[in-house]
Amino acid sequence: MTGPGTHQVGALEARLRERRDAGSKLVVPYLTGGLDGEWIDTLRALAAAGADAIEVGIPFSDPVMDGPTIQEASERALRSGTTRHSILDALRGADVDVPIAVMTYYNLVARAGHRRSASELAAAGVAGAILPDLPLDEAGPWLAAADEAGVATVLLAAPTTPDDRLAAIGARSRGFLYAVGLLGVTGERRELAASARAIAARCMAVTDLPVLVGVGVSNAAQARELCEVADGVVVGSALVRRLLDGAGPKGAGEFLAELRAAVDG
Amino acid sequence: MSDASVPTGAGAPRARLMGVPGPDGRFGEFGGRFVPESLVPACVELSSAFDEAWGDPSFHEELDGLLTTYAGRPTPVTECRRLSEQLGVRVLMKREDLAHTGSHKINNVLGQALLARRMGKQRLVAETGAGQHGVASATAAALLGLRCVVYMGEVDVARQELNVFRMRLLGAEVRPVSSGSRTLKDAVNEALRDWVATVETTHYCIGSVMGPHPYPYMVRELQRVVGDEAREQCREVLGGADPDVVVACIGGGSNAAGTFAGFVDTRSALVGVEAAGGAALGSGVPGVVHGMRSMFLQDEDGQILEAHSISAGLDYPGIGPEHAQLAAVGRATYHSVGDDEVLDAFRTLAATEGIIPALEPAHAVAWLLRAARTGEVPPGSTVLLTMSGRGDKDVAQVMEMQS
Numbered sequence A: 001m002t003g004p005g006t007h008q009v010g011a012l013e014a015r016l017r018e019r020r021d022a023g024s025k026l027v028v029p030y031l032t033g034g035l036d037g038e039w040i041d042t043l044r045a046l047a048a049a050g051a052d053a054i055e056v057g058i059p060f061s062d063p064v065m066d067g068p069t070i071q072e073a074s075e076r077a078l079r080s081g082t083t084r085h086s087i088l089d090a091l092r093g094a095d096v097d098v099p100i101a102v103m104t105y106y107n108l109v110a111r112a113g114h115r116r117s118a119s120e121l122a123a124a125g126v127a128g129a130i131l132p133d134l135p136l137d138e139a140g141p142w143l144a145a146a147d148e149a150g151v152a153t154v155l156l157a158a159p160t161t162p163d164d165r166l167a168a169i170g171a172r173s174r175g176f177l178y179a180v181g182l183l184g185v186t187g188e189r190r191e192l193a194a195s196a197r198a199i200a201a202r203c204m205a206v207t208d209l210p211v212l213v214g215v216g217v218s219n220a221a222q223a224r225e226l227c228e229v230a231d232g233v234v235v236g237s238a239l240v241r242r243l244l245d246g247a248g249p250k251g252a253g254e255f256l257a258e259l260r261a262a263v264d265g
Numbered sequence B: 001m002s003d004a005s006v007p008t009g010a011g012a013p014r015a016r017l018m019g020v021p022g023p024d025g026r027f028g029e030f031g032g033r034f035v036p037e038s039l040v041p042a043c044v045e046l047s048s049a050f051d052e053a054w055g056d057p058s059f060h061e062e063l064d065g066l067l068t069t070y071a072g073r074p075t076p077v078t079e080c081r082r083l084s085e086q087l088g089v090r091v092l093m094k095r096e097d098l099a100h101t102g103s104h105k106i107n108n109v110l111g112q113a114l115l116a117r118r119m120g121k122q123r124l125v126a127e128t129g130a131g132q133h134g135v136a137s138a139t140a141a142a143l144l145g146l147r148c149v150v151y152m153g154e155v156d157v158a159r160q161e162l163n164v165f166r167m168r169l170l171g172a173e174v175r176p177v178s179s180g181s182r183t184l185k186d187a188v189n190e191a192l193r194d195w196v197a198t199v200e201t202t203h204y205c206i207g208s209v210m211g212p213h214p215y216p217y218m219v220r221e222l223q224r225v226v227g228d229e230a231r232e233q234c235r236e237v238l239g240g241a242d243p244d245v246v247v248a249c250i251g252g253g254s255n256a257a258g259t260f261a262g263f264v265d266t267r268s269a270l271v272g273v274e275a276a277g278g279a280a281l282g283s284g285v286p287g288v289v290h291g292m293r294s295m296f297l298q299d300e301d302g303q304i305l306e307a308h309s310i311s312a313g314l315d316y317p318g319i320g321p322e323h324a325q326l327a328a329v330g331r332a333t334y335h336s337v338g339d340d341e342v343l344d345a346f347r348t349l350a351a352t353e354g355i356i357p358a359l360e361p362a363h364a365v366a367w368l369l370r371a372a373r374t375g376e377v378p379p380g381s382t383v384l385l386t387m388s389g390r391g392d393k394d395v396a397q398v399m400e401m402q403s
Ligand SMILES: Cc1ncc(COP(=O)(O)O)c(C=O)c1O
Pocket: B103, B104, B129, B130, B131, B132, B133, B207, B208, B209, B249, B250, B251, B252, B253, B254, B255, B256, B312, B313, B314, B358, B360, B361, B388, B389, B390
């Protein structure tokens, strides 16, 4: 593998590159922050079970990229009083040994101001940010603030992204490149979309960043299949549904271990 | 109206307002294209398809043909003599309530449906609040042989039952939305989620001057027929003069934008009227939601707040980005009125002019009643008010509230 190019490599990218370059496939779970009273324990359980990084959702009132499962989790978290600050405060004290990336919507970082939001993330020990409603063309001011604060902004590539755009997205993404596996919102799917393998391969061809496929990756078998063509997977709704159903930290850890075993296998 | 307290267009930086935005879709600091990556190519494609169609005389010929022979344009301007006498202000009304399907929404939808067909898209998705945009979309889809799915909040499904039935009669599928506040904002979310998944075959037929570029610009252009007609009609009635005040209600802002587009380069004062419980310009702050940077009701964290209005069509916590710009530069002013004033205006207009307004434009009427009373619109002024839709859909709701 070649090096990362000229940009500053933060904790997220460093960890994922290191693991990938050592021959391991990457598993990154997504967890809605503030989902319940024990979500930080869930975070620790995921780390202990072998997560390479963890995405923490900061819930938003209008999550247009999310399907019913994460919508429900977001509503539940917001109803119980979860805020951006309560999540960041909890993360600051969490003391987990894997990099954390927040996944949220642009208005939540724009509202407080780019520089303030970025430095608050950094101060809470957050290594990356994923903003699915902030496409490359509109991202300039946020990217500048995030770069300055040392927060890696992970960009998304979609099955509809044309080749020239894909190259630009790959070049500007930090941490990893998020390959959106299907046209649609987050949520479990019985079958892996044909587009998942295709977008993974296209992403792998344009960047040396780790490429993770997310959206619609629903179980261990699908994760294993995608790891044939990508560096790893992001698994969200399948985990969050288990948590909504009461799996708790222990159940979350067991599910992560299952994913881990499948991709390592 | 020399001592008008509503600012006029005189001295405003006219040339740059309500023109063609650049490729970034900005209106000053507002607008833009804040959508998931999956939708960016579709927005780019739509942008060039619209530019190409809008510059093509054959597209205009087909659209104008439908607007004339199908939708009933031009709609008249009515001189409201009894109301004028009562208010001491000369009131002219642009009668979009007389257009096919009962509101201005048909103007936008015929244009977008023709465009969808031109782009080879066979399916329309739409959001609706009051149901007027849903009905218009279902109508255009029936006319052009397209499939149509309309998302509507559960609260609105209940209070606009009649329009739900109309949409189904027209062959559309109405999908009730049970998330969030279960009103227009959530219907937009759900329509966007549909479009993210179906973008290759589906056109998202947005119902107002909102959403990502090119929608705010495109919908304003498709609605400018309202203002262009009205300006000429007013000049006929007023002996070549423009009205002192031009007023329209604002949900997302499409009937107002279409109206203002005809008057932005005149001396007329432009006034938009929001619902008090959904006053994005009155009480909102800048934010980015539904693909656009604009003004939104939101809390300190950036969570979007629920709007509250008796009018389903104005029950939206945001506003189209071009209105945010017009407000910021002072070319238009925005006011809000409460539910009680609106009901009062609804009854007043019915009894004095024999026009039962939709609850949405009843907001514009309510502002006018108040402004004439307080002198904000001085006696002797001339006013054009856009009657954006008829009240048939609201009669049952008002009857229920009375009992
Ligand atoms: C009759 C009527 N007027 C106005 C509106 C508000 O929309 P806009 O502000 O886009 O004109 C609606 C929306 O449902 C409507 O039905």
